[in-house]
Amino acid sequence: MTGRAAREWAVPERAARTDEIDPRLMRPAGRTDLLQVLVDHDAPAVGRCPGCGTPVLQRRDCPSRVIALCLLENKPFPVRLAHLVEAVPGARAGRDAAADRDAGRQAQDALPGLFEAPARRPETRRTQ
DSSP states (O other): OOSSOOGGGOOOOOOOOGGGSOGGGSSOOOHHHHHHHHHHTOOSSSEEOTTTOOEESSTTOOHHHHHHHHHHHTOOOOGGGGGGTTTSTTOOOSOOOHHHHHHHHHHHHHSOOSSOOOOOOOOOOOOO
8 A cells, every 4th residue: 555645636736826716815804804714715625625616635725715814824825825925915925034023023012002011032943
């Protein structure tokens, strides 16, 4: 028995096009819209996404779902979707550097609030 999947289950990797992703992602969207995109494009099983019909190998591979999740978590797009950065408002590509994350955290900590922000520890690299 081999460790590879059967040929009939192999879905070729193809680049997502702008007309294939959810139109709600093409305009400046609020958190509620992004959460709705996540719900609509959550494929219950391997096969096709129920929201857009995109063939998916894994349960969470729908491009619309990945884009909405990146926008919600303010993360850069993965490499396979980096070509869509220009089309989606608020999207970014590339890698986050520790200095960028630190600057973002300091800006958030400086915002006025009811309580003083707790002191943060520097980032440590986790190994498992």
